[in-house]
Amino acid sequence: MDFCNFFSALLPLLVLEKDGRVNALYSTPSIYTDAKYATNEAWPLKTDDYFPYADRINAYWTGYFTSRPALKGYVRTMSGYYLAARQLEFLKGRSKAGPNTDYLADALALAQHHDAVSGTSKQHVANDYAKRLSIGYEEAAKVVETSLASITRSSSKTDSGNKVTMFQQCLLLNISYCPSSEVDLSNGKNLVVVVYNPLGWKREDIIRIPVIDGNVIVKDHRGNEIESQLVPLLNASLAIRNYYSMAYLGKFPSVTPKYWLAFSASAPPLGLNTYFISSRKQKATAAPSKNQVVYSSKEKQKDVIEVGPGDLKLVFSAKQRKLIGYINSRTKVKETVRQSYSFYTGATDIKQASGAYIFLPNGTNSLKPDHQALTVLRGPILDEVHQRINSWIYQITRVYKGKEHAEFEFIVGPIPISDGIGKEVVTKILTHMKTSKTFYTDSSGRDFLERIRNYRKDWNLDVNQPVAGNYYPINLGMYVKDDDKELSVLVDRSMGGASIKDGELELMLHRRLLHDDGRGVAEALNETVCVQNKCSGLTIVGKYYLRIDPLGEAAKWRRSFGQEIYSPFLLAFTQQEGDGWTNSHVSSFSGMDPSYVLPDNVAMITLQELDNGQVLLRLAHLYEVGEDKDLSVMASVQLKKVFAHKKINKVTEMSLSANQGRVEMEKKRLVWKVKGSPEEVPKVVRGGPVDPAALVVELAPMEIRTFVIDFN
Incomplete structure (x- = not known):
């Protein structure tokens, strides 16, 4: 800001005082809050938010919920990776001289800027955010690899002559690229996969x-x-792999994998297990392609195709080439479900265009599946359905044995603009559920807020944008319910979502627009990727997950699987001659007491060794009051078992941001007067103090508690 211009504009206002005296100061949020508190007024209690915003008619700030979906996905992936990297840094012991996770921490903090992860920066600024995340990842990856080498190396089994294991990781698995696993094992080597x-x-x-x-x-x-x-690796995935490995790395892959190898892996809490992949000594009697079954609409066959090796079955129509039903034999849930793609035409009006901030649709266009037949791949672990929606949208639907949700992987882009039309691509889930205009979206991945279409609780709403005015930010997921069941959708990154009609859920997956919306970016939201001086629109590869449960039973999946999406298994690869790994390495490890796990309603959201050797710990209760009949209760965490390999000397509870002790913070907390009767003000339950001998932490529903721990 130009402070000279600022004071020039302020001066005429200051001299308006009659006696010429002026008391001017730079205020702060705390000064403002103290001034409001000093008025001794009673204030209304608000427990929801103000979404969606609009600064004038036909100008809803709901486009940025999806803008720059690649950056949003990158921030989400790196956030989960950072959490795991800090844990491993603690388990090994933080190095004062070597690599650490600080640069990634700074890059992620910077990405929380309101013009960063929101997708509302200029393109060159977005590139800089991504560059900083990449540099931070490279540094944190060294921490992960050295930590895993330290944890897996057994001093009781290893002689001093053995070299330290060199691990590698695969950040580009989302585009089917992993040089560490694409290796020739016919020479007798084992591919070692450590799963953390x-x-x-x-x-x-x-x-x-x-x-x-x-x-x-x-x-x-x-x-x-x-x-x-x-599972055969089909052309759609190979095309993405080849193009984007060239874009990211400047070279095409040296080999072409033929298959995805899928297997079930398990690991203890804050721990790892090791898996070994080797060449089969005898050739398999059945060719892998026998697992592939291709359904062609031109062949004489049944129209109905059921897929799923477990209790969950998805039903597809071969003739319509789309999903038509959902059946869970365990829960007895059966529902007509249809899924489709469409796009909104971005408004180009000179008064208001659709852009990085603003979502202003000017009509909708349905996209019917291409005439290509469904491709169905079946196997003992998972079934896949491949659909070519059109030349720039491809979808893979997966149903896993032992899982009761469906996984939808979408490949969207490059969005064509040769017709001069910007497009905002959505997928819709349609059912016959009676949802009474009501749906639920998460607030920053924590509590779910009730949304009612075309309605605001605090004021009378004039509906001028029935689509954009009902869009909300989705960070964890959204759901609808009727008298019998709940339909939930969880996402792998932040995006916009809505329920424009009863029984429907809608997610905006990607946006490419040709006009600026006049909110400060001063350029169109038109992301491109360039290879060998040829540029095309950005392609997005992402996932969302769908499940239908009996009424009242869905929260368990939303909360537990939501944590699994945010914190996936961390994979590291190396190679080993013969079977020597188990003779010189630890193949299974738990950072906690092997007999202990955290309660099902508690997540560890921070475990970080600080520069002074202390450890920062945050524990979060995952459930709201009344959300689940079994898990919306007080939970207890035994710190002695969490840190079974260390001796705790002192535990100090801190404020959420850990910048002051909780006792000190409570002394300064303001007690506000609330409008209404005392019965209308909800009573907040909190966990009690931590006994220094028992070292048990209590957590009430939705409570987050922060501690600094000293070890002997």
């Missing part, structure tokens, strides 16, 4: 990695062969 679990619960999930040969087997850390599945 950053959650405080034991978990099991499906690992998928690209491999160049289908003649492989997978063994667990005990040396037992486990079930695996080969």
Whole structure:
């Protein structure tokens, strides 16, 4: 800001005082708050938010909920990676001289700027945010690799002559690119896959990695062969892989994998298990392609196709080439479900255009699936359905054995603009549920807020934008419910969402627009990727997840699986001659007491060793009051078992930001007068003080508690 101009503008206002005296100061939020408190007024209690914003008619700030979806996805991925990297940094011991996680921490903090992850910066600024995240990742990756090498190396089994294990990771698995797993194992080497679990619960999930040969087997850390599945890597994924590896790395991949290798992996809380992939000594009797079943609409066959190797079955129509039903044999839930794609035409009016901030649709266009037949790939672990929606949208739907949700992977882009029309791409889930204009969206991934279409609780709403005016930010997920069931959708990054009609949910996946919206960016939201001086629109690869539960039973999945989306397994790869790994390494490890797991309603959201050797710990209760009949209760965490490998000397509870002690903060807390009767003010329940001998932390629903811990 030009302070000279600022004071020049302020001066005429100052001399308006009759006696010429002026008391001017730079205010702060705390000064403002103290001034309001000093008025001794009673204030209304507001427990929801003010979304969606509009600064004038037909100008809803709901476009930025999705703007720059690649950056949003990158920030989300790096946030989860940072959480795991800090844990491993603590488990090994923070290095004062070597690499650390600080640069990634700074890059992520910078990305929280209101013009960063929101997608409302200029393109060159967005590039700088991504560059800083990339530099931070490279530094944190060194921490992860050295920490895993330290944890897996057993001093009791290793002689001093053995080299430190060199691990590698695969940040570009989302585009099917992983040089560490695309290796030739016919020479007798094992591919060692270390699977680290950053959650405080034991978990099991499906690992998928690209491999160049289908003649492989997978063994667990005990040396037992486990079930695996080969899934052909189809052209849509290979095209993305080749183009974007060239864009990111400046070179095409040196090999082309033939398959995804899928297998079920498990790991203890804050711990790891090791898996070994090797060449099968004898050729498999059945070719991997036998797992592939291609359905063609031109062939004589049943119209209805059921997919899913477990309790969940998705039903597709071969003729219509789309999803038509959902059946869960365990819960007895059966629902007509249709999923479709469409795009809103971005308004180009000179008075107000759709842009980085503003979502202003000028009509909608449905996208019918291409005439290409569905491709269905079946196997013992998962089934996949591949759909070519049009030349620039491709979808893979997966149903896993042992999982009761469906995974939708979308490939959207490059969005065509040769017609001079900007497009805002959405996917819709349609059911026959009676939802009474009501749906629910998360608030910063924590509590879910009720949304009612075309209605605001605090004022009478004039509806001038029935679509944009009902869009909300989705960070964790959204859901609708009727008298019998709940339909939930969870996302892998922040995006905009709505329920424009009863029984429907809608997610905006990608935006490419040709005009600025006049809110300060001063350029169109038109992201491109350039390879060899040829540029095309940005392609987005992402996922969302769908599940339908009996009424009142969905919160468990939303909360637990939501944590798994945010904190996926961290994979690290190395190679080993023969079977020597188990003789010189630890193949299974838990950072907590092996017999202990965190309660199902508690997550560890921070575990960080500070520069002074102290440890910062944050624990969060995942459930709201009344959200779940079993888990919306007080929870307890035993710190002695969480830190079973160390001796706790002192535990100090801090404020949420850890910049002051909780006792000190409570002394300064203001007690506000609230309008209404005392019965209308909800009573807040909180966990009690931590006994220094028992060292048990209590957490009430939605409570987050922060501690600094000293160890002997």
